[in-house]
Amino acid sequence: MGGVGAMVKGASYSYAVFCGSFLRSPRLSFSIHNKKKKLLKFRSFSSKSTCSSLQPPDVSRLAKTAQISLTPDEIEEFAPKIQQVIDWFGQLQDVDLQSVEPSIRAETENNLRDNVPETFDHRDAMIGAVPSYEDPYIKVPRVLSMD
Amino acid sequence: MILTLQTPRPLSRLPRFLPFSTNASITLNQSQPATCTSPPPPHSQILSTRHSLLSRQFSAADLLRSHLNRLNLTEPHLRSFLHLPDPSDLLAQADSLDRRIAAGEDVGPLAGVLVAVKDNICTADMPSTGGSRILEGYRPPFDATAVKRAKELGAIVVGKTNLDEFGMGSTTEGSAFQVTANPWDLSRVPGGSSGGSAAAVSARQCVVSLGSDTGGSVRQPASFCGVVGLKPTYGRVSRFGLMAYASSLDTIGCFGSSVADAGILLHAISGHDRFDATSSNQIPKFISQDVPNFLSHFVSASSFESKPLKGLRVGLIRETIGDGVDAGVISAIHSAASHFEELGCSVNEVSLPSFSLGLPAYYILASSESSSNLSRYDGIRYGNQVYADELDSLYGSSRANGFGSEVKMRILMGTYALSAGYYDAYYKRAQQVRTIIRNSFTEALNQNDILISPAAPSPAYKIGEKKNDPLAMYAGDIMTVNVNLAGLPALVLPCGFVEGGTAGLPIGLQMIGAAFGEEELLRVGHIFEQTLENCRFVPPIIAEDIAS
Numbered sequence: 001m002g003g004v005g006a007m008v009k010g011a012s013y014s015y016a017v018f019c020g021s022f023l024r025s026p027r028l029s030f031s032i033h034n035k036k037k038k039l040l041k042f043r044s045f046s047s048k049s050t051c052s053s054l055q056p057p058d059v060s061r062l063a064k065t066a067q068i069s070l071t072p073d074e075i076e077e078f079a080p081k082i083q084q085v086i087d088w089f090g091q092l093q094d095v096d097l098q099s100v101e102p103s104i105r106a107e108t109e110n111n112l113r114d115n116v117p118e119t120f121d122h123r124d125a126m127i128g129a130v131p132s133y134e135d136p137y138i139k140v141p142r143v144l145s146m147d
Numbered sequence: 148m149i150l151t152l153q154t155p156r157p158l159s160r161l162p163r164f165l166p167f168s169t170n171a172s173i174t175l176n177q178s179q180p181a182t183c184t185s186p187p188p189p190h191s192q193i194l195s196t197r198h199s200l201l202s203r204q205f206s207a208a209d210l211l212r213s214h215l216n217r218l219n220l221t222e223p224h225l226r227s228f229l230h231l232p233d234p235s236d237l238l239a240q241a242d243s244l245d246r247r248i249a250a251g252e253d254v255g256p257l258a259g260v261l262v263a264v265k266d267n268i269c270t271a272d273m274p275s276t277g278g279s280r281i282l283e284g285y286r287p288p289f290d291a292t293a294v295k296r297a298k299e300l301g302a303i304v305v306g307k308t309n310l311d312e313f314g315m316g317s318t319t320e321g322s323a324f325q326v327t328a329n330p331w332d333l334s335r336v337p338g339g340s341s342g343g344s345a346a347a348v349s350a351r352q353c354v355v356s357l358g359s360d361t362g363g364s365v366r367q368p369a370s371f372c373g374v375v376g377l378k379p380t381y382g383r384v385s386r387f388g389l390m391a392y393a394s395s396l397d398t399i400g401c402f403g404s405s406v407a408d409a410g411i412l413l414h415a416i417s418g419h420d421r422f423d424a425t426s427s428n429q430i431p432k433f434i435s436q437d438v439p440n441f442l443s444h445f446v447s448a449s450s451f452e453s454k455p456l457k458g459l460r461v462g463l464i465r466e467t468i469g470d471g472v473d474a475g476v477i478s479a480i481h482s483a484a485s486h487f488e489e490l491g492c493s494v495n496e497v498s499l500p501s502f503s504l505g506l507p508a509y510y511i512l513a514s515s516e517s518s519s520n521l522s523r524y525d526g527i528r529y530g531n532q533v534y535a536d537e538l539d540s541l542y543g544s545s546r547a548n549g550f551g552s553e554v555k556m557r558i559l560m561g562t563y564a565l566s567a568g569y570y571d572a573y574y575k576r577a578q579q580v581r582t583i584i585r586n587s588f589t590e591a592l593n594q595n596d597i598l599i600s601p602a603a604p605s606p607a608y609k610i611g612e613k614k615n616d617p618l619a620m621y622a623g624d625i626m627t628v629n630v631n632l633a634g635l636p637a638l639v640l641p642c643g644f645v646e647g648g649t650a651g652l653p654i655g656l657q658m659i660g661a662a663f664g665e666e667e668l669l670r671v672g673h674i675f676e677q678t679l680e681n682c683r684f685v686p687p688i689i690a691e692d693i694a695s
Contacts, residue, residue: 005656013686019185030559031357031674032570035287044332053571054568054572057559057560058564059559062562062566065557065562065566066518066522066527066546066558067522067542067543067546067564068543068546068550068555068557068558069257069540069543069544069546069557070547070555074552074555075267077552078552078555078556078559081556081617082556082559082560082563084617084618085481085510085556085560085617085621086560086563087562087620088507088618089507089510089511089560089573091504091507091562092504092507092508092511092573092576092577093572093574093576095501095578097576097580097583100583101579101580101582102575102578102579102582103578103581103582103585104395104578104579105381105394105395105396105425105634106380106381106382106395106585106633106634107634107662107664108637109382109427109428109429110424110428111419111421111424111426111428112423112424113421113422120288122271122288122289123288125271125286125288126285126288127630128286129286129287129288129528129529129530130527130528130529131526131527131529131530131531131532132527132532132534138527138528139543140527140538140541141534141535141536141537141538141540142536142537142538143538144686
C-alpha cells in the first residue's frame, strides 16, 4: 500500500511539473521536449496503477459513438494526442474530493419560461436551411440497415 | 457645444452633461513608441460618437465611411472578418439614422456605433458559420438576443468576425477559413477564440465588438491585442443565439478600446431573457433607481480625488505570477499593482488553493459538454451534408467533413470522459473541483474587493507556434479558466508592454470581481485606465491613419 501511495504522490508531483513545463517560454522547447518524454513515461505508468480500471481511449470506438467517420490516418494522428490529454486529465484522480458536492454550473436561479407554445415567425428561413427538403418532408436516407 | 434635444427614455440614462473631453474619435493623437509618456488616455468612443452625431459635428455616414476606409486598408493584412455586408446596406442604415437625428427624433444610446459580432453569435441577415465548414453558408432564422438588443439601441453591425471553430482554441488558427493576424505584429496570433473581434477593435475597424468567453476567449485576445475585454457574470447576458460550446461555462463578452465602451455595450445587452433559462433575474448592481449613476462612473480623470480608490482591497493571485509566467508579464503586473497603490488601494498577495486543478477540470467539463452540444450538427436540419445511402454514414461523413481536427479531438475526449464507467472518474470529479474553486474565490473575495492577475502567461506568440501541441496551447489558459468555472465577472485592460513587434506587445491585466459585481469592476477599471501614465494602446498598423 505504501508503495502505491508513494507512486500516487510522485504522480501528483510529476503532473504539476508537467503542467509547469508547458507554461515556460517556447525558447526552452528543446529541453522541455526531453523533459516531456521522461515525464510522459512516468505518468502513463503511474496512471495505469492509479486508474487501472479505466481503459485507455479507443479512438475508433469513440469515433463511432460520436458519429464521426475518421480516416485511418486521422486515427493514427489523434490517438497519441488524445492519450496525452486524457493522461493529463488523470491528475484529478489524486485529489481528495470526498464530501465535496459537484457543481453543475455557477449559481443561477431556475428561470423557466411558461410552457406555452408560440408561433415562430420565420419558418421559411428555417426550412430554407434544411439541406435536403421535399415539402413537407426533411429527406433522410434509410434508417435501418441489414448489418 | 451640446445641442439640447428632447431626450427619450433610453437617453435619459446618459448624463446630460458630458463631463469629459468631447474630441471626436478621429482626432486621436498619433501613437508613439512604447517607452514614451502620455498622450491623453482613451475616453469613450461611444459617448464621443454620440456627441458628434447629436451636435452635428459629423454624420453617421461620415463616421461609417471613415471606419470602412480603415477597415478596407487593414483587412487584407488582418483578416478579422469572415463576412462583411454590402457597404451600401450599412450606408443606408447610417443615412436613415442621420435623417432621424436631423428630424429631432429620439435615437438610442448606441446610435451609429459600429459593432462587429463574433461568428458563433447568430445574426439573421448575415451568415453565421461558427468558424466551421459544417455551417458554411448557414443563415440563422433569428438574431441572438445580444445582437437584437444592440440593434434596438441603434448599433450598426459592421460584420462577422473570425474565431477558432466553435470557440475551441486560443489562437484563432483553429478557424476553418482563415487566420487572423495580431494588429501589433502581423506574424503573431491575436489570441482566441475571439481573435477576430479583438483584432477588429484593436485596429479600430469598428468601435466595439461582441465575443464569447468560455475559458478566456474574450480576455486572452483582449490582452494579446491591447484592448479592453469584459466577461460578464454567468447569467448576466442571454446565451440565446450563441452557438453552444460548453453550456455551463459559455458567456457573451464585450470588447472596446476603453473600459467605458466595453461597459456601455455590456449594459446594452445585459438582462434577463426568457429564451435563456440560465439568464438571471437578478437586478444588476449598476441598474439602480437612479440610472445615470452607471455612466457617471466614467468621468474624466481631472475630476478624480487624489486617491480615488482609497480603501479598495486588491488581491494579487500568487499562483499567477510564479513559475511559467514570462518575466515581462510579471513585471507589468507588479507595475499595475504599484499603480493601484498610488491610487490608494491596499494590494496584498492572495493564494487560491487548487488553482492549478482548474485547467484539467475545465478541459474535462468543456470537452464533455461540447461533445453533447455539437451532436446537433448532423447535416439533417441545417449545415452542410455529405450524402450517404445510410443514415449513420451520412452523419459520420457530414461531421467528419465539416469539423476541423481540434473540434474532432475535443468531441472524442468528451465522449470518452462521459462514457459509462468513466463519468465518475472525470466529469463528476471535475464538477467537484469546480465547487472547490468557486469556494476559494468566494473566500478570497470576502477578504478582497477585487482580485488581479495577468490575463495570459505570455504576450502574443507567433502564428504556428502552438499548433501541433494541444497541451502547450491549453496551458496558456491557466489564468482565465478558473473564472469561468466560478461564473464570476472579469475585466481585462491593457496595462503595459513587453518587447516584440515594432512597437512592443501589449500585456493585459485581469481584474476579477464578485458575482454580478460588474459595476465595481468598471468603476475601478476606468479609474485605473484614465490614470495610467502610459501610451495609448494604438497598434502601429493604424497609427498614421488615426493621426491624419
